[in-house]
Amino acid sequence: MPELRKDLLHDKWVLIATEQALEPRFFPINRNGTYVRKDKVCPFCAGNESLTPPEIAAVRKDNSAPDSPGWIVRTVPSKYSAFRLEGELQEEQQSGIYYSCNGLGKQEVVIGNSDHSCEFHHFSLERIELIYRMFKERYQALASDPRIKYIQIYKNQGLFAGASQEHSHSQIVALPIVPLHVTIPASYYQQNQKCLLCTIMGQERENGKRIIYESEYYILLSPYASRFSYETWIIPKEHKEHFGGISEREISDLARTLKTFLNIMLDSLSNPSYNIVINTGPINGVSAEGAHWFMEINPRFIITNGFEMATGYYTNPVAPELSASLFRQRMLENDQ
Amino acid sequence: MPELRKDLLHDKWVLIATEQALEPRFFPINRNGTYVRKDKVCPFCAGNESLTPPEIAAVRKDNSAPDSPGWIVRTVPSKYSAFRLEGELQEEQQSGIYYSCNGLGKQEVVIGNSDHSCEFHHFSLERIELIYRMFKERYQALASDPRIKYIQIYKNQGLFAGASQEHSHSQIVALPIVPLHVTIPASYYQQNQKCLLCTIMGQERENGKRIIYESEYYILLSPYASRFSYETWIIPKEHKEHFGGISEREISDLARTLKTFLNIMLDSLSNPSYNIVINTGPINGVSAEGAHWFMEINPRFIITNGFEMATGYYTNPVAPELSASLFRQRMLENDQ
Numbered sequence: 244m245p246e247l248r249k250d251l252l253h254d255k256w257v258l259i260a261t262e263q264a265l266e267p268r269f270f271p272i273n274r275n276g277t278y279v280r281k282d283k284v285c286p287f288c289a290g291n292e293s294l295t296p297p298e299i300a301a302v303r304k305d306n307s308a309p310d311s312p313g314w315i316v317r318t319v320p321s322k323y324s325a326f327r328l329e330g331e332l333q334e335e336q337q338s339g340i341y342y343s344c345n346g347l348g349k350q351e352v353v354i355g356n357s358d359h360s361c362e363f364h365h366f367s368l369e370r371i372e373l374i375y376r377m378f379k380e381r382y383q384a385l386a387s388d389p390r391i392k393y394i395q396i397y398k399n400q401g402l403f404a405g406a407s408q409e410h411s412h413s414q415i416v417a418l419p420i421v422p423l424h425v426t427i428p429a430s431y432y433q434q435n436q437k438c439l440l441c442t443i444m445g446q447e448r449e450n451g452k453r454i455i456y457e458s459e460y461y462i463l464l465s466p467y468a469s470r471f472s473y474e475t476w477i478i479p480k481e482h483k484e485h486f487g488g489i490s491e492r493e494i495s496d497l498a499r500t501l502k503t504f505l506n507i508m509l510d511s512l513s514n515p516s517y518n519i520v521i522n523t524g525p526i527n528g529v530s531a532e533g534a535h536w537f538m539e540i541n542p543r544f545i546i547t548n549g550f551e552m553a554t555g556y557y558t559n560p561v562a563p564e565l566s567a568s569l570f571r572q573r574m575l576e577n578d579q
Numbered sequence: 580m581p582e583l584r585k586d587l588l589h590d591k592w593v594l595i596a597t598e599q600a601l602e603p604r605f606f607p608i609n610r611n612g613t614y615v616r617k618d619k620v621c622p623f624c625a626g627n628e629s630l631t632p633p634e635i636a637a638v639r640k641d642n643s644a645p646d647s648p649g650w651i652v653r654t655v656p657s658k659y660s661a662f663r664l665e666g667e668l669q670e671e672q673q674s675g676i677y678y679s680c681n682g683l684g685k686q687e688v689v690i691g692n693s694d695h696s697c698e699f700h701h702f703s704l705e706r707i708e709l710i711y712r713m714f715k716e717r718y719q720a721l722a723s724d725p726r727i728k729y730i731q732i733y734k735n736q737g738l739f740a741g742a743s744q745e746h747s748h749s750q751i752v753a754l755p756i757v758p759l760h761v762t763i764p765a766s767y768y769q770q771n772q773k774c775l776l777c778t779i780m781g782q783e784r785e786n787g788k789r790i791i792y793e794s795e796y797y798i799l800l801s802p803y804a805s806r807f808s809y810e811t812w813i814i815p816k817e818h819k820e821h822f823g824g825i826s827e828r829e830i831s832d833l834a835r836t837l838k839t840f841l842n843i844m845l846d847s848l849s850n851p852s853y854n855i856v857i858n859t860g861p862i863n864g865v866s867a868e869g870a871h872w873f874m875e876i877n878p879r880f881i882i883t884n885g886f887e888m889a890t891g892y893y894t895n896p897v898a899p900e901l902s903a904s905l906f907r908q909r910m911l912e913n914d915q
Contacts, residue, residue, distance in 0.1 A: 248803060250802070252764070254760065255891055256804075256891075256893075257804040257894075258892055258893065258894045258895065259804070259895050259899070260895065260898065325896075337803075338782060340779070341782070341804075395889050397884070397888075399885050405881065405884025406884070416890075418890070422889070422890040422891055424588065424589050439588070439676075440588075442675070442676060443587070443676070446674060446675040466588075468585055468586035468587070468591075469593065469595070470586060470591070520885045520888055522889065539888075541888065545741065546740070546879075548735045548740060548741025549741070549854040549855065550731060550752060551741075552733075552875075552877065553731050553875075554754070554758040555759055556592045556758065557591065557592075559595050559596065
């Protein structure tokens with residue numbers, strides 16, 4: 244079983260695979276910046292269903308059988324996951340000052356289409372809605388396990404976003420502990436008796452300089468302290484603690500807004516790699532007071548270097564006010 | 580002037596260039612994983628001295644003139660720095676809850692040789708010693724400014740280590756604030772009245788599984804919670820708070836040990852990109868109690884993905900015990 248080990252010098256958890264080590268030749272990248280493909284045949288393409296572990300859930304046409312072609316959206320356990328949903332969370336004192344947890348948890352992969360070459364932003368609105376419905380379904384299923392305290396949904400698109408597979412996909416990780424930064428809005432709430440993200444939205448609306456767009460249910464903005472150039476947040480206007488509570492109407496609005504924005508972003512920025520991460524509140528007995536779910540879209544132009552690694556300070560050569568102005572103009576043109 | 584803006588959601592400072600934005604076509608990488616060179620002519624090669632700002636310090640042969648060829652090691656201000664050493668540190672309340680600091684500080688580049696194609700691990704021992712003497716000289720010069728509270732020395736080697744120039748070089752950044760993680764050993768000291776790194780070294784020596792090598796002045800080990808696969812630390816055996824206090828004998832031992840280790844690491848791992856960062860104690864009125872300088876060598880095989888970005892949890896597919904065993908064996912063979 245893998246371990247979560249505490250890095251005492253940086254106050255971070257590190258997930259360590261103690262059972263089997265990757266050899267350097269199997270790492271996803273090499274120095275020349277080319278992919279080292281783990282699989283010669285793509286395990287996410289139609290017809291290759293046997294290359295993944297058995298599917299957990301799927302949207303299928305024509306009553307096609309599980310683990311056969313005919314699916315529209317398919318969820319499978321991650322083949323390379325370091326997590327296992329077995330037993331109880333155990334924090335163990337290791338020799339002296341070290342301590343670790345067992346890798347209790349679950350990692351799933353949501354494959355949003357069976358066509359290798361079609362990327363997420365080219366998917367139909369209906370397909371994007373199906374994917375977000377799948378996220379909600381899996382979120383709720385994983386949240387029903389009381390050992391799970393946090394659910395992380397994310398997407399890595401492209402080599403420089405850390406994607407190890409070229410075929411478009413997203414991932415869901417169910418964790419037995421709550422990441423440190425998830426507790427920041429809770430601290431803010433305890434000190435100020437109000438939601439940090441609602442406060443930020445209020446200020447941004449008054450100021451206007453970093454607002455990109457407002458849809459029926461969401462605000463799109465460039466955050467004041469953007470860590471990534473052209474970083475964009477999609478925030479539900481109404482205070483909602485958990486992504487898992489998203490309604491049908493909110494899913495439709497999100498799919499439409501996200502598809503439009505991604506196409507504009509990728510076109511404006513010459514098609515960079517990007518990550519989408521969904522921040523949400525903790526669950527199952529951990530207070531979600533002050534939590535407000537939101538989505539980050541982070542294009543990846545710059546590789547973390549030694550300065551960021553050592554100091555924790557990100558460097559962003561593009562002011563968020565400029566980023567917002569570019570995207571605002573193009574979202575406006577798109578509406579007309 | 581650039582700003583350090585506080586990212587309230589992640590409790591991090593972000594250095595934002597508010598004066599001029601990079602256009603996407605000038606970013607160092609593109610989606611296909613190839614360098615977009617900022618300069619067609621390398622500004623770090625002999626003969627191109629006019630392409631950098633005037634030099635701050637240099638080791639030169641034959642009394643050659645500043646900013647002309649004939650140098651062995653050369654230090655220049657960073658052309659793309661977001662820091663300026665002007666005025667006083669000012670924390671400013673921005674609208675509402677936001678706040679920022681001005682980008683007070685200084686960023687310098689140390690060019691360790693004039694030959695574009697020769698990488699650091701191929702440098703002679705004498706040259707590596709000259710580079711570390713230059714680091715010490717610049718550390719002490721920058722530390723003499725009372726506005727500076729922390730000095731970060733680091734090296735980015737290769738595309739996947741975030742290097743924007745191919746020509747081997749290192750960087751020194753003088754900061755007016757102390758990075759958050761630098762305060763962790765101080766907290767440990769206050770609670771336990773002992774040095775965290777000395778405690779770790781003591782345990783590692785007893786256990787032995789993660790020790791790679793001991794030289795006269797240094798221990799090399801794979802840290803218990805290695806964030807990067809094959810991450811290696813070089814720690815002074817004696818408790819020393821600041822890198823700037825390194826002696827001539829310690830520089831010689833460090834140069835020899837580092838050169839040997841880097842050659843073994845790069846050969847064992849098929850020549851990956853890597854970062855070297857020097858962690859050291861805060862200065863100029865900020866207590867360095869519990870600080871113990873050390874060096875991290877981090878090979879870069881995996882690009883940060885959405886999971887690490889969102890949760891702050893690193894994933895490492897190579898157990899440090901395996902990494903240590905590989906390097907220990909080869910360091911031993913080298914000694915025989």
